[in-house]
Amino acid sequence: MNVTVEVVGEETSEVAVGDGGTYADLVRAVDLSPHEVTVLVDGRPVPEDQPVEVDRVKVLRLIKGG
Amino acid sequence: MTSSRLALADDARRSILSHAREGAAADPPAEVCGVLAGDSDARTVTAAHPVSNVADEPRVAYELDPEETVSIIEIVESAGDDAVGFYHSHPESDPVPSATDREQASWPGYVYLICSPDGGMTAHEWTGNEFHELTIAVE
Numbered sequence: 001m002n003v004t005v006e007v008v009g010e011e012t013s014e015v016a017v018g019d020g021g022t023y024a025d026l027v028r029a030v031d032l033s034p035h036e037v038t039v040l041v042d043g044r045p046v047p048e049d050q051p052v053e054v055d056r057v058k059v060l061r062l063i064k065g066g
Numbered sequence: 067m068t069s070s071r072l073a074l075a076d077d078a079r080r081s082i083l084s085h086a087r088e089g090a091a092a093d094p095p096a097e098v099c100g101v102l103a104g105d106s107d108a109r110t111v112t113a114a115h116p117v118s119n120v121a122d123e124p125r126v127a128y129e130l131d132p133e134e135t136v137s138i139i140e141i142v143e144s145a146g147d148d149a150v151g152f153y154h155s156h157p158e159s160d161p162v163p164s165a166t167d168r169e170q171a172s173w174p175g176y177v178y179l180i181c182s183p184d185g186g187m188t189a190h191e192w193t194g195n196e197f198h199e200l201t202i203a204v205e
Contacts, residue, residue: 062129062172065128066127
C-alpha cells in the first residue's frame with residue numbers, strides 16, 4: 001500500500017510498502033536512519049519494528065545534543 | 067537562509083533564560099530545551115516554547131520529547147508561523163556547541179540556540195556539516 005510520509009520540517013512523500021513492511025522500512029525509504037527519528041501515528045510514537053497499519057505517518061528527526 | 071543575523075524578540079529571550087535558570091536551579095541541574103517559533107525566511111524568533119527534556123542524562127544532554135515537539139510545531143504552523151529552530155541550555159558550561167551537539171545535529175538550515183543561566187546565549191545554523199554562528203539581535 002501507499003503511505004504518506006511527512007518528514008517534519010522537510011517534505012512529504014508517498015512511499016509504497018509491501019505486506020509486512022515496518023515503520024522502519026518507511027523511514028529508510030525517505031533516506032533517514034530509524035535510529036535518528038521517531039515515527040508518529042496520530043501524534044503518538046509507534047515502535048519502528050511494527051508492521052505499517054496506517055496510510056499516513058509523521059517522521060520527526062530527533063532533536064538532541066549535549 | 068543566508069543571513070548571519072538572528073532577530074530574537076526580548077520576550078522570547080526572557081522566556082528562554084527563565085527556563086534555563088529553572089533547569090540550573092534543579093537538583094541536580096538539568097538542561098532544558100524547546101522550540102523557537104517565528105519567521106524562518108526573515109530569521110526572526112518571536113516566541114520560545116518549552117519542551118520536556120527526555121534525555122537519559124539531562125544534566126549533560128537534551129532530547130526534545132518527540133510527541134510534544136510535533137504538537138508544538140503543528141500549533142506554531144497553524145498560527146502561520148514557522149519553527150525556526152530549537153534551544154537548549156548548558157547549566158554548567160559555556161553556551162557554545164559541544165562535541166555532542168555537533169555529532170547529533172540533524173536539522174540543516176535550522177537555528178540551534180544555546181543559553182547559559184547567567185544570560186549568555188549563542189545561536190548557530192546547522193549547515194548539515196557544521197555550525198555557522200549567527201549574531202543575535204535582541205529586539
